[in-house]
Amino acid sequence: MGLFDWLKGGKTVYFPGKFTVEKAPEVYQNYIEILKILDINFTSLSGLEDFGMSLVHDGDLRSARDLANKNYKILKENFVNKIIVSSPEDYRVLKEFYPKFIHDFKIKVEHISITIFEALKDKEIKFKDLDEKREIVTYQDSCYIGRLFGIYEEPRLV
Numbered sequence: 001m002g003l004f005d006w007l008k009g010g011k012t013v014y015f016p017g018k019f020t021v022e023k024a025p026e027v028y029q030n031y032i033e034i035l036k037i038l039d040i041n042f043t044s045l046s047g048l049e050d051f052g053m054s055l056v057h058d059g060d061l062r063s064a065r066d067l068a069n070k071n072y073k074i075l076k077e078n079f080v081n082k083i084i085v086s087s088p089e090d091y092r093v094l095k096e097f098y099p100k101f102i103h104d105f106k107i108k109v110e111h112i113s114i115t116i117f118e119a120l121k122d123k124e125i126k127f128k129d130l131d132e133k134r135e136i137v138t139y140q141d142s143c144y145i146g147r148l149f150g151i152y153e154e155p156r157l158v
Helices: 002-007 018-023 025-037 053-057 061-077 088-101 112-123 143-148 153-157
Strands: 011-015 080-085 108-111
Touching (some): 018 025, 025 112, 053 061, 053 088, 061 088, 080 088, 080 112, 088 108
Parallel strands (some): 011 080
């Protein structure tokens, strides 16, 4: 695993977030299935439990920095060059705080809505019988990925 990942430039990790795994396992399984159907190469990584947004919210930046360094060590040891997250909180802490906590943090962070949107766009996937099976759904914009990072259209288009 190590040498091959290093030669191809690293690997992609999907991190669903603690809440998704514990409280919404069906959502976690749906995301796994979608990523596989879209032929997105990814792995899960043991040892990562949380990225520390709750610590940041609590103002415990020292503990958040310690957790960031612990997580970064695991990510680097496993040649990770991209993290896909489904949690807006994980997205925020990785994009906004990890670069402040870790000087050489160069891992690409992507919200799963962008990953899915780009894969659908690149593969030009057409949905069969779209009109016959169409349902009205409601999508609630996430404050973090919307207002803080300007990601509005991609989740809506998916």
